[in-house]
Amino acid sequence: MNWRAIRAVVRRDLTLVRQSKAVMIPLVTVPLVLLVILPLVATLAPNYVNIPGLDDLDALLGQMPEDVRAGLAGAGDQERLVVLLTVYLFAPLFLLIPTMVANVIAADSFAGEKERKTLEALLYSPMTDREIVTAKLLAPWLAAMAVTFVGFVLYAIVVNAGAWPVMERIFFPTPMWLLLVLWVAPAVAALGLGGAVLVSLRVGTVQEAYQLGGLVVLPVVALMVSQATGLLFFTTTVVFVIGLLVWLLALGLLLIAVRSFDRPRLTVQA
């Protein structure tokens, strides 16, 4: 493997992403809304407004696993609400970030290069198919991980700072969240990547790639719904199993994507 060429493609793709407003706007605004504004509102709101339905917290907690209930035993309503929102209900929302970032950048990297008619020059280079596909997968995945980790740090700061009047201690991150960030987030990024690559190899424009590639957020949405309805709650064990399943799915998708990378077919499309 020619790692120098791979690094060059990764660096170039990420530089081009930084120069594209169409790509950068969702990459900045979505994490900002989900990981800063939303938790800020969620942690500060109980201090200033009377949240309707707070009386039903007991009912909601009743649906939760035993260890979660035990952890919140003796806590006040506001404290329980903050923990419920920031630790549990927002967790699947956090997974949207790596999925979205990987998906958007991969679409720009693969379909965008076809659309801009620059792919042919890359195909005429000495890079092997495997080197090209490795570089094209690494760039979005690394970007997704960078945004995810930065977002996680911001989220931790915002949540602890915002909830300080209620919690009066640093309660975040929990072990479940560390597992989420280090084990599940890389997997969902790979899943978003695999979906985007598969789609991008078949479509001609970035817009088409965005639209079809966006379908990979569906499993994440399913996790959000299942947790909100109490069907599946994010405990450490559950998160580990989810991570394992997503990794298997993502690796399968990536394998298909890598095998679909066919120089002659791309040459004809270029």
Place this chain on the structure above:
Amino acid sequence: MAQSRDGVAVEAQGLTVHYGQFKAVDGLSIQIRTGEIFGLLGHNGAGKTTAVRTLAGLLRPTAGWARVNGLDPQEQGPQLRKTIGVSTESPAVDERMTGEATLAFFAELYDLPPAAIPERIGRLLERFDLVEAGKRRVGEYSKGMRQRLALARALLHDPAVLFFDEPTSGLDPVATRQTNEGIIEMTRGQGKTVILCTHNLTQAQQLCDRVAVLEHGRVIAVGTPHELARDLRVDWSVIVEIDAQDLAAARRALAQLPGVEVVDPDTGGGMTLRLELLLRDGVPVPRVVAHLAAAQVGIHAVVPDEATLEDVYFALQEVQA
């Protein structure tokens, strides 16, 4: 720089590429010598670009084989592509990158020594008159500037064989002339082999040592423009300056030579006159001259005005039709 065996830079035998039922290249057999400028001529869809893509290992042939610099495009694609430079018809340069960054990026793909990259890039930017523009984004470039940047990119790694697909498309006359001179310099001065895909028959005539004319993926003629004209028996003309007093003798002599027609005798009243002769069916000029000499016609000068490549090309189209 990779050297081919026996002075052959590019060789193909029965190279065939199908897109489904469509035969894009049909039994291409060519031998291109090292240091030669070889033209691939043909109208849109004749198979020129597909042939180049297959020779570069981007497309898999349905049948036949090829070697470029002695390397098999299918089995040794990456090594082969290190020894060739390709400038595609569309410049294929990213608008968001600067000219310098574009060349620096490709220098890394071709694994050039890092220390040599700035000097190499500087030299190419200077050669293609892009020094000022090098720091600007390609999005601000004119079509001609993009084309020149693509040519610079093709030369970046000092390849032995260059494939130029319509290299002067979109260039102004000055840039076209510079590019043509550059191509000649690459072959005559540096021993590179150039495969020139073009619609521009005047350019091909000026530059190419030999040409192959493609039609529906098949090579319908290969040779120098002169050989093709001769083989096709394309008409050409020759101007013969003779003693004015020998006009009648010359007319009598030429009347006995089939395929020669006196077009336009310039009887200006001087001591000599210019006789324009139209030569049909490939009558060679030396035969005409010998015939005139045998008839005791005083000859002062012979200026052949051979059939152009354009004449040959359209004659081939007529033959095919």
